[in-house]
Each structure stands twice: as structure tokens, then as C-alpha cells.
Amino acid sequence: MAKKLLEMRSITKKFPGVKALDNVNITVNEGEIHAVVGENGAGKTTLMNVLSGVHPYGSYSGDVFFDGQPCRHQGIKDSERLGIVIIHQELALVPYLSIGENMFLGNEQQKRGRINWHQTHQKAEEYMRIVGLREDPRTLVKDISVSKQQLIEIAKALAKSVRLLILDEPTSSLNEGDSRNVLDLLLRLQREQGVTSIIISHKLDEIAYCADRITILRDGSTVETLDNEGNEVSEARIVKGMVGREMTKRYPSRSRMIQDDIAFEVKGFTVYHELFTERKVVDNVSLKLHKGEVVGIYGLIGAGRTELAMSIFGQAYGTKAAGTVIKDGVSLELNSVPDAIQANLAYVTEDRKGSGLILNNSIMHNLTLPRMDFVSENGRIDKDLERKTADHYRESLGIKTPTVEQQVENLSGGNQQKVLLGKWIFSQPDVLILDEPTRGVDVGAKYEIYQIINDLVEEGKSALFISSELTEILGMCDRIYVMNKGKIIGEFPAHEATQEIIMNCIMQESKGEIGA
């Protein structure tokens, strides 16, 4: 009987307006690799934040036991003292410090405040050897690749004498080979050092490959824990747990009225990276949208989807963009965002807080921003018209707020997302580019957003739907493009596409063969 290292019992955590975790139970045994899977918003990250003390004791209900002892973490320091180390999706290394300095950041090899550099570098080399890295510990972190940085993070955790290693999407920004490397390292650490780890990932094949047990979360609750000792759990089995319900109920139906006219077309689009101008991020992409059609772009993070969308939208991203953009049969020159807006394109960003909304402005000011010319005359704002317009969108989109004067930062995630969508619907676009339109939004609001999208295409508009949730793409789109490493590698009508076909398409491409 394996010893329980961690036990979390009936954890419930509420945020204003959302129950992020609802009676979650999870047990991790000593020496195992335990996977936590679930859709976006299922509560994985929140659960890990409860464990690591980011959400302090008292802000949630339920009990956490580590090594049989009850835990009442007030902050990350408390959990680290027990040997719980979390490696976040965005790496937390300081780019302008050396490998050695990073590895012992906050844990310096020191004597009375004076750093022992010899010991720092020696130990850094030691830990790097364990994770299979051969680098000079004096190298600056910014000068090594992302996959090596990931390994440095793991080595850093080992240096803190980790007992439970938590990896949040460790492979999301790595390619296939490097990902396999990280997973193999985890397996080796488990074998040789007895390291217990929790891995959170969207990549189900990786989970099936390395996890001993799999806990599935859905809508903030634990669905089940699967035993994967013999690596016999299939991806389909995991998906069934994650999705749970029949697909048709998750997506509102719409009357398909795709017209024959091509509304929007991109031909031979190529874009280079903004900073590393030699690197192609979008490579000769061609795609088309019919009127009344929802077209999906699926790809892993880093496939170049956002870069493609933003560079189409008036070259808001990248350099040396080349290619043709055709709308309603007319070739367009879109050199700036105002050009794109004038051409009735809209881009709903994936990062609503970072680049979507002006958080300290009111709902009204956010809604009208893209087309101030609709509510102004000769540069003078018609405030009454603006308010009337804002009230109209508040009602029609069901934004839950007493007044449109409310600052956007006071709204829940779902309502913020509706404001973001609303501002682009207000811009009266013919073509909407939706980049992860339901990210960080709970299930109820998701359904409403899908409904809004359906209403738009039923009016004859077209939508380009970018998402990293495959189920969502399959549920919402009429046609699906698969993108990988900046290229379109496959195109499927919705009725032919399945999760397996699409994942296979990406897998084969990654292996260097021409897929689909």
C-alpha cells in the first residue's frame, strides 16, 4: 500500500460570482506521477494555488494534509518549506541573471549575507547534471533556449530539496522532441530520486504516457481518478471524463446558412517574428471564409495562430508581413489597425486584460472605443447617443451590471468577455476574428458567448474561430483548419473531423511527415 503524501479533502473555493472549486478531493501517493486534467476553467490552477498557498488558508474551505500533517499555508513560503514546489506555465526565471544565480534565487548559497560563488556554481553544475544539462552556470538565462530553461526550473526545484513537484503545463511552449525530454526526465527522477510530481497538461498523449494516476476535474469538481499503472488509459477515456456530457448540449445549435460567396480570403500570408526578424512565425498561410460560416483554426500554443490573426488585422503583429488579403472580392491594403477596422474587420484578442479592455474605464467607454466615429460628429462625442448605444449592448448581450458607467475591472470574467465581444460587435464587422473567445470563462457564460457568435453568423457575418480547446472547435465550427509551426497542415469539414483525426494530423506533421 503506497503512502499518501498529499491529501486534499472537500476543497471549495469561491471567487466573486464564480465557484472555482466545488468539493474537490485528490490524493497523491509518495513516488507517483499524478496528472490533473480538465478543460480551461475546470479549476486546475486554482487547486494548485490552494495547495501552494497563493490562496491562503481561510480563503477556501476544506482540508489539506501533507505527509499526514494538516497544512494551513499563508503564502508560498509556507508550502516551499514543506518541499512543495510549483513550476508555472510562464517560467519564473530572471533573464539577465546567470543560471547559477537563478537556481539559488531566494535560496542563496551564502554565509552571513555573503554569497559563496564557488559553491553556487559547483552545486548548479551538480543539479544540472541530474536533469541532463551541460551548461556553464555563468551563462545568462536569456541566452539559452526555452526547453533548457524549463529544465533549469526543474533543477532549481531539486535544489530546494523538493518533495512534491508541481508542473503547470510544462510542455505548452515546447516542441514534440523537447516535450518528450521533459517527460522522460520526470520519469527518471521518479525512478532514481523518488520525486513525487503533479503534472497539469492539456496534452492528453503526454499524460497517458507518463502518469500513474489521473484525476479529472470538470467545472470545479472532481469527476474521477483513473488508474494508469500499465499506461492503458486511452485518450478518449480521459476526454469522456473531461467533457462528460453529450457534446450537443454544450453548444447551441444554429441554422446553417452558409452562402456560396467568399467573404474573406487570405493568400500566401507570411509573417516574421517581431524581435527575431529572421524567424518565420506564419508561413505561407492561405484560408478562406464564406458568408455565414464559422471557420476554426486549431493548433497547439505556439503554432502561430494569434500571430496570424493579429498580422491580418492591420499588421498589429510581426514584421515583413507579405501576402494578399481579399474581402468581398477586393484586395485590401491593411497597413494599420484603423485600416482594418475601416474595412469592417474585427479582432477579439485572446488576452482581454492585457490587450483587450481598458480596465479602469467604464463599460460604455470600452464599448464605443473601436468606432468612436459612430457616436461622434466632427470629433465631438455625442454623449447621449453613446450612452444609449452602450445600454443597448448591455441589454442585448446580457452584461450583468446596474449601469454602463461601471468600471470594467469590477466585472466578472464572463461579463468582461461580453464587453470585449460587444465592443467588436458594435464596430459592425463583416468578418470577426475570435481568438480564444471563451478563455477563463465559466460554462454558463461560454454557452451565452457561443449563442452570440451564432446570432452574428446567422446575420450573414463570418467568424474565424481560434481556440486551443478541441472540443469547442468541433462543437462550433463549420470547417476547421489545423495549424502547426506557422503552417496550415490540414483542412476538414466539421462532419469529417474528430478529435483523433486532428490530433493525428498534428502528430504526423511534427514527426516530419506530410500529414492529411
Added chain:
Amino acid sequence: MNSLRTTFRNNLKQYMMLFALVAIVIAFQILTKGVLLKPMNVSNLIFQNAYVVILAVGMLLCILTGGNIDLSVGSVVALVGAFAGTFIITWGWNPHLSILLCLGIGILIGVWQGFWIAYMRIPAFIVTLSGMLVFRGLTLIVLNGLTLAPFPSGYLAYSTGFVPDPFAGLELFGVRNTTSLLVGILIAVVYCVIQVMGYLGRKNKGYAVESLWTLILKMAVISPAVIWLFYILASYRGIPMVLIIVGIVLLVYSYFTSHTVMGRHLYALGGNEKAARLSGVKTNRLLFLAYVNMAFLAAVAGIVFAARLNSASPQAGQSFELDAIGSCFLGGASAYGGVGTVGGTLIGALFMGVLNNGMSIMGISSNVQQVVKGLVLLAAVAVDAMSKNKLPFNLPRFGKKSLEGQQSVES
């Protein structure tokens, strides 16, 4: 009712500063035994603070773009004064044309700084720090280190003069300058008419309107205040010319920031530059124009200030930038950009001005004055920061709270 409360909360900082201003005026009125609000001193207050208000309005636009400040304004004030002195006193040019030329020089300075800040994306702090040195140095070169004086009366009229009084000798209500009183009443009436018309217009079109009481309260406070100010001015020498310049600046920029598309874009830029850019705001151009405008207003202030000194001095305008920046932050502007109003900035500038003037009348040494001003600035911004976090007395929890706030969205 809810919307009223939201409006009130959004403007709370401004109301708080307004109350603070009234409180400090009353306090100094008592401490100076009534000297503060004597007609002559009120005129003095206006002369002393006109240039600060003009600079602060320009500074507000820079701060709105994202907490950028302009350190060079004091040097620009001096340089423009130096050119005015050289053109008018040394070379004997026409004062009116010289003023136009000086404003043009201001705009050129703005183009220079704006280019580096907006298009080359060099931090405004550094560009304007450089400008502070460069323009001060140029002032010394232009003036050859000497002070030029005096200006002819044609130039002085723009700033230190008073509006002529066609009703001289009428002595309505026993005041010396009847024009001033009439102007005050006229402004109050026009203000009320505009407010009522706006209210009725909105009501007729069926838009949500503020409550009638709010409107009446607003008019009942503002109209008497305006009439009272002009009554005091009427008891001295009437309306200072510079008050008209300041009034125009305040009106124009207050309208610009609240009623124009470009003004709205300015707030969007400061609130979230990436989002503004993706919404079609021409962010670089806007940032550029904010600095061109700043230098233009600094030139206006330079002309006003040179006239007040009645000389072009190489030492003019030192530490003006700090007064302007301080006024903005006292008036509720956010150090991160995107928040702040012209009205608030005016209140901030008046607060600083009354503090200066009141302490001077009381004979407090200028050394102590600086300490007091510094502490007041910190206190005002600290109160704001703490009220936002709603955790005034429990600072250690602050870090965790904010972290939790960030995490909540990702999960």
C-alpha cells in the same frame, strides 16, 4: 440611484480634494486674519498661479498618456522668455508678432521631444531630463547669462494688465469695477442655462438623467462661487488679463478631454496602450501630440511669466515642472496614466497656490514651506492609494491580496 453612487465614487477623489481646498482656504482665512481673501490678495493669487495652472493642464495630458511626465517645462518657460526678451527688448520687434513667434518656438521644441518619446520610444523621463538641461543651457546662451528688462507695456498687457472697465464710475453694489461684477453674473447665468438645457434635452430624448437635486445642488454651489469671485475682483482692479488666458485654456482642454474623440483616445492610451492600439487608436501620434501640446502650453506660460517678472531672466521657471506635476497628482491623476481631469488639476493647482500664499502671508520661512508642500503631496497620493486598496491599516496583507486578485482570473 445606483448610477449616481457610481458617479460619486468615481469622482470621490476629486470631491475630497475640493473639500480639502475649501477647508484650507477657510483655515488660512482665519490664520491670516482675513488677509487671504482680501481683493488684492486674490488678484495676487491669480497672478502667482496662472502659469502653474497652464503648465499643469499640459502636464495632465502627458500624465494621461501613461504616467509620463515632462521635466523640461521649467527650462522651456525660461527659453521662451529669453526669446521674447531678445526679440522685443534687444531687437525691438513688434510684441504681438514676437509672441506668435515664441509660441511657434514652443511647438518646435515639442516636436523635437515628442519625436524621441513617441516614435523612437525613448522614455519620456530621459528625453525631458535631457531637455531640461539643453533648454536651460540654450537660455543662458541666448541671454548671455544676463537678465533683460523691462518689457514695453504692449507686451505686459497680455499678462499683468486688467480688462478695461467701460462702466467706470458706475459703482454697482458699491464695487469699483462694475464690468467685473457683470461678467461674473453673466458667466453664472450662462452656466445655469447650459446645465438646465442639457438636463431638459436629455429628459426629452428619454435618456437616463441625473437627479434634479444633484443638478440644483451643483448650480447652487457653483454659481454663487463664480459671482463671489468676480465680486472680490471687482472690489480691486477688475479682471486680470491672465485670468482670461487661464480661463480659455481650462475651457478648451476640459472640453477636449471630456467631449472629443481624441480626448477619449488619450484616456484609452493611458489606461491600456495595447488595447488602445488594437482598437484603432493611433497611439504614437497621440503621444507625440501630447508632448507638442505640452511645449506649446509651456511657451504660453513662458510668455505669461516673463510679463509678470517684467524681465527675461536665465533663472526663470526653475522647479516649475514640480509644481505642475504636483498639481496633477493632487488633483487625482493616476501615476500610471488614464485617470485624471482638468477640473481636478485646477483644484490641485489652487490647493498648492493657497498653501504657498497662505504660509507666505503668515511669515513662515520658505524652508519650512517646502517641507509642508512635500508632505502634503505624499499624503494626498497615499490617501488615494490606501482608499483604493481598502486596507489602510493592515498593510502587510496587501501583497497577498493583490496576488490573489491576479490569480483569480487565470484559474
